[in-house]
Amino acid sequence: MLWLMPTRYRTATFIATVVVWSAQPAMAQLRPRVALVTPEVACHVAPSHSATVTEVLKLTGNPYQSEIRIERIETDERGGTWIHVAPHLTARPWVREGCWIPESMVVPTEGAGHLLELADRLLSLDAPPPLEHLLAVYTLFVHSRYRDQVEGSAVFAQRRTALVARAVEAAQSLGRTPLRPVDRDPRIIMWIESFGDRVRYLEHPSGRGTWTVDEGGPETDAEPGRREHARGHDGRELALIAPDVACRLRPSRTASGRRILRLDLHFRTDRPDSTVADEAWVFYPPGECWVAAAHTAPGDTDQHVLTMVDHFLTSGEGWSTFNHLSLLAVLSVRGRGHRGAVERSAVLGLRRLDLLRQVLGKFSPMSADALTLAWIEVLGSEISVTDEGHAWTVSDEAYTTLYERHRADPFAEEIKWKFASESDAYECEGDPICYTEQAVNERLSKYWAVFPDGRHIARAIELGRTLLGYALERCSAARAAGPDSREARIWEWNKWDDRGPAIVQALRASLEEVGEEVRAPLIERLNELEKCGAEQ
Structure with missing residues (x-):
């Protein structure tokens, strides 16, 4: 796989440039920046079709991994032209030699024309293209790098719509297993339902739903998904609030499980519950089997969504990544989920x-595949990067948007506190002054400025004091080691003299509404830091 972190999720922009290993400046100047025209390209150890294939370069939806600025070319024994791919663009950046691809596998990038080439090649294949290829190419179409060229173009819009339709079809196609791709990875559901009213969802009584795409309407960011239910049994509506629920042949824990039912599966039953060994069981008509009543809740109100989330938080069960994603999909989409209920509730939001923050920790920008990047793209502004670009996390904007939507709700304080105490959507690279500014001034202070006598104020002051202590420790070490020490040079490099006074002033101002006794420990630590920073 081409090894480049998706630049849309970094703070710095990186242009993929092929490293110069031999001098051919005249030829290089004649060559434009080019891009791969198929999602997978064999890369050879030498510029020849007879040379060993060292790896297969794969597109994932990151535009910078598909673009190459040509700086070295060679001609093979048949007169064919080959382009050198530098090691850092491959899956083996430690191999100095890199690899070679034929010129026929690239086209110029002017006007984003390579996107049309990619789409046309995929859509014209006789065999159905793999879902990951369709996702990778579609993600390129919607990436900000090509937005100016793509938006407003009827040609690009037509190809983009065709890619969506084929991808939705591929996601529901049966392969060698009874499970469709959309059944194996809930991220696909979230991607499909991001297309708003262009997608219609039909849920069958068996619980297996299908999605269809309206290819005639314009693309929109409208409310995702329309949910329709095929006619099933009458009776009370129930929903499963636990994952991996076994549906047993008889109402008993010792009976064999006929099938495993998914989280938030809705069904109707008109048979009375059965109690065996003091445990109630519910009949599941589509499978003619029984599930434990403890795993169900009435499904005709929003309450079961909260019950489902509380079960996840309190059950103590080791939920798999699949189950985490399944619950996230339930909370994120409308067609086969309850996004409407989530948006109405501060608690659910x-x-x-x-x-989402937990789930993001299971994926890395450094090794993201096509499905991961397609999913991250639809999450949009809810996502930011942290840990110097090596991890995804929930963005500050997601917390502040949720708070503003529910600021009149008594639970709004919990939203503000969660943002203030746990948000890590910033990058400081070990700079203690940056941590002071970002963690204390930009986050913790946002809590006590709005809730100066809030439920978490004591904890907020204590946490702020601890964070200021890190900067004070660095400052004290620099002063003790002397002006020519390594510690002093690092402290000087952090530029307290330039940044410190403004940080101190803003922090003092944010504490004005907090009670004098409550804020005293933090003010004391702040005075110590200010005094240390002023010493020469």
Whole structure:
């Protein structure tokens, strides 16, 4: 796979440039920047079709991994032209030699024309293209790098719509297993339902739903998904609030499980519950089997969504990544989920962000595949990067948007506190002054400025004091080691003299509404830091 971190999720922009290994400046100047025209390209150890294939370069949806600025070319024994791919663009950046691809596998990038080439090649294949290829190419179409060229173009819009339709079809196609791709990875559901009213969802009584795309309408960011239910049994509506629920042949824990039912599966039953060994069981008509009543809740109100989330938080069960993603999909989409209920509830809204943050920790920008990048793209402004670009996390904007939507709700304080105490959507690279500014001034202070006597104020002051202590420790070490020491040079490099006074002033101002006794420990630590920073 081409090894480049998706630049849309970094703070710095990186242009993929092929490293110069031999001098051919005249030829290089004649060559434009080019891009791969198929999602997978064999890369050879030498510029020849007879040379060993060292790896297969794969597109994932990151535009910078598909573009190459030509700086070295060679001609093979048949007169064919080959382009050198530098090691850092491959899956083996430690191999100095890199690899070679034929010129026929690239086209110029002017006007984003290579996107049309990619789409046309995929859509004209006789065999159905793999879902990951369709996702990778579609993600390129919607990436900000090509937005100016793509938006407003009827040609690009037509190809983009065709890619969506084929991808939705591929996501629901049966392969060698009874499970469709959309059944194996809930991220696909979230991607499909991001297309708003262009997608219609039909849920069958069996629980297996299907999605269809309206190829005639314009693309929009409208409310995702329309949900329709095929006619099933009458009776009370129930929903499963636990994942991996076994549906047993008889109402008993010892009976064999006929099938495993998914989280938030809705069904109707008109048979009375059966109690065996003091445990109630519910009949599941589509499978003619029984599930434990403890795993169900009435499904005709929003309450079961909160019950489902609380079960996840309190059950103590080791939920798999698949189950985490399944619950996130339930909270994120409308067609086969309950996004409407989540948006109406401050509690559910925050629970969803908590879950999203947990799930993001299971994926890395450095090794993201096509499905991961397609999913990240539809999450949009809810996502930011942290840990110097090596991890995804929930963005500050996601927390502040949720808070503003529910600021009149009594639970709004919990949203503000969660943002203030846990948000890590910033990059400081070990700079203690940056941590002071970002973690204390830009986050913790946002809590006590709005809730100066809030439920978490003591903890907020204590946490702020601890964070200021890190900067004070660095400053004290620099002063003790002397002006020519390594510690002093690092402290000087952090530029307290330039940044410190403004940080101190802003922090003092934010504490004005906090009670004098409550804020005293933090003010004391702040005075110590200010005094240390002023010493020469």
